[in-house]
Amino acid sequence: MKKVGIREVAQEANVSTATVSRVLNNRGYISQETRDKVQAAMKKLEYYPNDLARALYKKRTYTVGLIFPSNVHPFQAELIQDIEYLLSNQGYKVLLCNSLNNPEKEIAYLTMLKKNQVDGIIVGTHNKHIDGYKNTKLPVIAIDRDLGKNTATVSCDNYAGGQMAVQLLIDRGCKQILDIRGDSSIKLPANERTVAYRDLMKKYSLESHVLEVPFVLAADQKRQIIEDYLGSHPQIDGIFAGDDLLASLAIFYLETHHKKVPDDVKVIGFDGAKETLLYNPRLTTIRQPIEQIARTATEKLINEIKGQKETDQLKLPVTLFTGHTV
């Protein structure tokens, strides 16, 4: 389909392109008759003023790239939705870039966003060794990811979240507590949860059990790792899971292997996305302040776009959602 430009409008209205341009910009003298003719032609041909041309001229596209692993994972999905909502209220469009935990895909998106002159990027991926965000002049805000001192990062207070979860398990009598965490070789704010776990194990003289389940694995692989571990460690009576999916996988394994949750094993998750709790209101979890993370990241990005450099490393407060699994 050929797109309609002012040339086609001018032809249809039988006027010059300069006249069409004057009508569009409300500039110079135009008779009502000519104005009506041009507007009728625009309507007939479905002409819309070209925001692309304007963006090129003004060197501002009002477009933001969101690079996240997936818009399906409930925490990221809610975050993306909140960010898209807030940005659209400020007149920004959102290009959705699901990296699917593929570093090559992430690098290709980054190049595409730069070629398309986006005004800024919000990134929340967990891939290692992506250099394109550092030392770029493009405004970039990170969520749950450490891109160095020069890039602002927004995350929840992971240490406080870890403390809250593990203290609850201890208070409810758990003695053999398992911490299911992500890949420890990636530098992420979430690593603080395990620091909190270890501090509490030490404080209460409890044995540490840490199981690494890399975030980037497929769900079936995650399930297998958890099942293998729980199958060979029947003494575990409490689980602090790195996210609600890991918690759900553990609960399903336990319940289909004749362990009652919470009577025999207590399980607490992390994230607490609205959608997760709608479908799984029984789950006890640490809720991240998703709307607040989205709002903070969006505000900081817009500040950067307007020329104010942001470098804060912010930690926003978490809360406990009391379900029926602890």
Add this chain to the structure above:
Amino acid sequence: MKKVGIREVAQEANVSTATVSRVLNNRGYISQETRDKVQAAMKKLEYYPNDLARALYKKRTYTVGLIFPSNVHPFQAELIQDIEYLLSNQGYKVLLCNSLNNPEKEIAYLTMLKKNQVDGIIVGTHNKHIDGYKNTKLPVIAIDRDLGKNTATVSCDNYAGGQMAVQLLIDRGCKQILDIRGDSSIKLPANERTVAYRDLMKKYSLESHVLEVPFVLAADQKRQIIEDYLGSHPQIDGIFAGDDLLASLAIFYLETHHKKVPDDVKVIGFDGAKETLLYNPRLTTIRQPIEQIARTATEKLINEIKGQKETDQLKLPVTLFTGHTV
């Protein structure tokens, strides 16, 4: 932040803009020395060839708008993710537009997409009375929505899905089966599920019970409607829910009101998104062929962009996911 153009690159390399342009387009004679100087300047200034300028010139943006109610609802989230993946493999970018069931927001997105010269739109919203998709020259493909004979629609075989679900409940001995459905005043392919339900109730001489829960309501309102209904209709022994959220809400109500699922009441959902089944592997549901819907809609959209008009109303086959709730 001021964006870098070929003028800045020319200045940095101390050559003319025409020379930069020749390097970029690999045209005309350029000495290796000049070429190296220009490329060094591009690297230093982080210059990326401007895809916006190219789009404007070629009248093709390789951008597609996705207008859906939400990227959080598991079915739509998976659909959006699959479509984004398929389109990105074909060199298209995706503008994410969550209408949040707000008709004004939907209309504003539609105008924004037209102004930004997108090559096409895939729409899966449930708002009434939005005329902007009809009689437009822009390629539009609908998913689960009827936009008239001129627009191709892709959906699952809703009648077969309804039959499969209700027949299963009947086979398992249910006599008082409730159909929880969306707003019957909207013309949607999903309405066929209730047609299948009524046909089976008639065939087996069973009493019909239909509860409307509009899709656009907030989750708390949906929960309230379901709880009120089930509270005042204790005879219900089988539920065919319009989606997995409605099924989950019903199951939670029943289980917290001393009814066992599936012993006392059997419940079957609809959609069966991967993420839902990861978190709720106990749920019995009708699975939509999400990947196939995404692939078909994407192919049809690209065909339309290339000039081949698509008007099929396609119904893709569903399958039963056997959990533990029927």
